[in-house]
Amino acid sequence: MTNYQFNIHQILNKIREQGAKIVGLQFPEGLKVHATELAHKIEDETGAMVLISGDPCYGACDLSDNVMEGMVDLLVHFGHTPLPIDYKVPTLFVEAHYQLESMEILKEALKFLEGKKKIGLVTTTQHLHFLEDAAHFLEENGMEVLMKAGVGTLPGQVLGCNFSSVQDLPVDAFLYMGSGNFHPLGIKLSTQKPVIIADPYLNQARNIDEFTDRILRIRFARITRAKEANKFGILISSKEGQCRWELAKDLKKMIYNEGKEAYLIFMNEINPPSLLPYMDLDAFIVTACPRIAIDDSKMYKKPLLTPQELEIVLGRREWEDYEMDEIKY
Incomplete structure (x- = not known):
């Protein structure tokens, strides 16, 4: 528990x-x-x-x-x-x-960081309070720890929609302390550096690479399917911190300029039942929380794309330039 x-x-x-x-x-x-x-x-x-x-x-x-x-x-x-x-x-x-009961999980993570000297230490809000102890532990094991604040985030903190604290950090690898794969996936795609997860919930250390490859294959399949789409729904959140109205309007123009149809849909909660009335559309673009298109895609019958993935669909971005969607506060 x-x-x-x-x-x-x-x-x-x-x-x-x-x-x-x-x-x-x-x-x-x-x-x-x-x-x-x-x-x-x-x-x-x-x-x-x-x-x-x-x-x-x-x-x-x-x-x-x-x-x-x-x-x-x-x-x-x-x-x-x-x-x-x-x-x-x-x-x-x-x-x-x-409350972390011991530093054993960090000892496990050391095995994945062998040969790395400069480590970017990263976590989410609920673990910020033990970054100092974790940094001290890594330094005792001969590593240099680097952290910086991002736009709207504290030093070493990432959000599901904001990875500015890890970008342009001159490190050999990142150590992410926390659960799940989404945040370390974002760190990996934002920096192209090795990312090791120290998960205190599973009491497990692991490399994000295997998960990254699997997710990118899924995203490639969604993008490939959406290339056949002619009618798009652009989903806009009514939540103030997720509402990107200007972006949504720009995406509508982009789709229109490619000779395709686009419809702006404003809603508070994006879930499969809320999209059922719009099944005449071929694909949806999520301008709300970036996690929706990635974490929940298997729940939807139609492709859910990020704005960057739409650019790939329309030939305005190469697959090799794939990047995570972020909300810039």
């Missing part, structure tokens, strides 16, 4: 400081199990009323502030750090720290 720690005193102090009478709580899926426990403690300690957001949440780009505006005095958002966008209600961002 995962072990997360919240700074409850930070939350209580902020509520008292704001004099908040109604407090909204928002969690990503993996942390929703803590919602009622924290709500009980907040109401018991402060007397404020708590409103829990039950909607899916995918990051700091996806706050409930637009829905809760006028309902809550303060929104407490767990598990992410703020992005440089305007939030509609006062928002406290609370990091959810995963």
Whole structure:
């Protein structure tokens, strides 16, 4: 079972400081199990009323502030750090720290880093607090650790839509601390450097290369199929941190200039049922969260493409220049 720690005193102090009478709580899926426990403690300690957001949440780009505006005095958002966008209600961002029980996973990762001297150390929000210990461990083993801040990110932090903290970093390899393959895939494609994963959830170290090859084969198949498309749907998110309206309009013009049809579709939640009314279209372009087209593609009957993949479909980009989609804040 995962072990997360919240700074409850930070939350209580902020509520008292704001004099908040109604407090909204928002969690990503993996942390929703803590919602009622924290709500009980907040109401018991402060007397404020708590409103829990039950909607899916995918990051700091996806706050409930637009829905809760006028309902809550303060929104407490767990598990992410703020992005440089305007939030509609006062928002406290609370990091959810995963507690690493030992450094054994880093010892495993050393086997994959043999011969590498300069290491870029990277992670996501929930693991930022032990980057310092990890850096010290690597340095004790004769390596030089490099980290830098990105656009809207802290040193060593990557988002699912933003890999600016790893780009142009002069390292021999990257060590990613965290779960899953999407973030290290983005690091690999953004830098073309070796990426080793130290996964504290699976207690496993691995190289991203095998997964990268498999994903690129899947993407190539989607792109090849979309080359036969004549009618495209361009999906635009109503979530403020994911809405790329100008990009969507540019893509529509690009498709039109190739003699094909394109339709702009504005929605809050992109999922298979939401696209069912548009099955007369041949393919869809996702201008919302870049993860949707990559992580969820097998759920859709029609190809879901990123804007960069559309460029390949239309002959405006070579396959050899494939890159991940990013949201530039």
